[in-house]
Amino acid sequence: MATRAEGVEGLEKLQELQRRTHPVRALLALIIGLVSLVFAIGLSISFGAADISLSMVWQAVFKFLPDLTEHQIIREIRLPRVLGAALVGACFAVAGAMMQGMTRNPLADSGLLGLNAGAAFMLALCFAFFPGLPYMYLIMWSFVGAGLGVAIVYGIGSLSKGGLTPMRLVLAGAAVSALLGALGEGIALHYRIGQDLAFWYAGGVSGTKWSHLQILSPWILVAMIGALILSRSITLLSLGEEIAIGLGQRTNVIKVWGMIIVLILAGAAVSVVGAVGFVGLIVPHLTRYIVGHDYRWIISCSLVYGALLVVLADFIARNINPPYEAPIGALIAFIGVPFFLYLARKGGKEL
């Protein structure tokens, strides 16, 4: 049970946090983000191998004529692709924000913590042993793999003397990623599915189909709503475990639900785009910088800006060197690496 003194201390911390939150700025950021996202989606649909005007994009979405080739291209290729990109970005960013808040670890990100590698490893297993598995089951296994990866990383971290420090988690994540990556690669080489996997990794969001989106969106929607419901508790958790307990939070329940949501989000995103790192690291940091420390705002803004980041990355990946596509993960790493370096240098004190 929390003592009265702890409760008081918690309240003070909470007030301090509220002083450092900027609701007006946050709302403005959210609106600007949404507008930019809509604009970026429109832009991404209209540019490509066949240029299509923005008004045509509008018509294809709202006054669809099946006879027009442009409308068909938009409906069947570009729209699912750009929506896939937006979903993936939103998933990675929200998962990252939740992990950072729950673990109080500024370096947390699904890519760094072995989640992505775990999902990718499980998919390699599926490709090797159950070729032609329906998409629905691939997604399920990708969730299981993500859970496996994160369980090993956290298991190692919490077994360690001195507990779960940010550094330790990152190191464990790097080692688990190397291990699962090597296993996946070995399987791929042995069963000669390397090209299928490589295509799937480097394919980015290009192969996204409506059927994929149909299967994924209910899961993602539920997980996102869950994330927003939990967001207040995560704010309290980010103040520290004792304080959260002092303020009447059942921290273990929050952590379990939080982890399930993170797994669903990251697993779903990996099953679409492959192992893309750094989105979950960068976006929550940027939003925290803008909106302050209230996770209700951080999570909702991360959702929007994560989507924006990946839609833009996909847009650049397609147009930088047509007809070839640059791998989207590599593009994001170009931004992510300097950012990670900056955080590592600061020692990760700020959260």
Next chain:
Amino acid sequence: MSNRFLTPNQKKIRKKNLAILITLVVLIIITFVISMNTGVIKLTPLEVFRTLFGQGDAQQQLILFEFRLPRIVLAVLVGISLAVSGAILQGISRNALADPGILGINAGAGLAVMLFVSFFSTTKAAPVYLLPVLAFIGSGLTAIVIYTLSYKRHEGITPMRLILTGIAVAAGISSMMIVLTLRLTPENYQFIATWLAGSIWGSNWKFVLSLLPWLIVLLPFVYSKSRVLNVLNLGELTAVGLGASIEKERRLLLAASVGLAGASVSVSGGIGFVGLVAPHLARQLVGAKHQFLLPAAALLGGLLVLMADTIGRSIFEPSEIPAGIVVAVLGAPYFLYLLAHLKE
């Protein structure tokens, strides 16, 4: 070191350590024979021995001397240089988790080789000797970048920041490599993909000859610095007190470590974890004195890569699993174990 000044106890340790080193050599020889014997065409140990001493038929000679032997020798050499490179890094940074792979030095060497392959021809003739040099330049530049980025005024270099920076730089370099792979011709892509996975691909005496000079020069140099490494291992203040000009020694040793790692990466791609695991095992077997630690780590590294290559070649026939993958599957759990048992 002369025997005269040793206590009986130290003499006993010395004897024990020599016995361990000899055991390791014997193990390598056994693995060597087994490895000679594995492959699509089976040869009995007797046939292997007879062929080695010039008594085999033409086909046996071809298989052993042109295919299996160079590969085995390369595997051992690569293991030795990676292990010694890791032992140096762990010694100078006093960081038990340092390893050329984790620190991004392998990635730098890989990028240099890859740039060369994608802009010039493949690996015919002269470039074979050029590859270690390129890899050395690449890994050297990467080491400088990592060193500079993790250096902070007043604080110097903290081991953890060094590793985090290494991880990030390695991630950046590998994403650059992914971009480069898309521009390769299918033929070059095949070469690079196998190479990146950490395969002893150059089953050819030329590669042995391109790697050997590096080892012949650098290994004696590093061994002659054993005492310096012992002193550095005690910590900065003690080292200064004992009169070692640490910064200069550290840079020289770092350069040697980078050279060893770079040269071996050029023939074997990214074999990670050898530089981490071998020195650790060596420390547990022979203690922390570098006079024994370095040779023990070298032998363990050679044994490890040779075993990994043999396993990767034989268990999953007809497809081959690159040694790098086998080592990662064995090495990563060990790394995690270390992580769980070390204090920060």
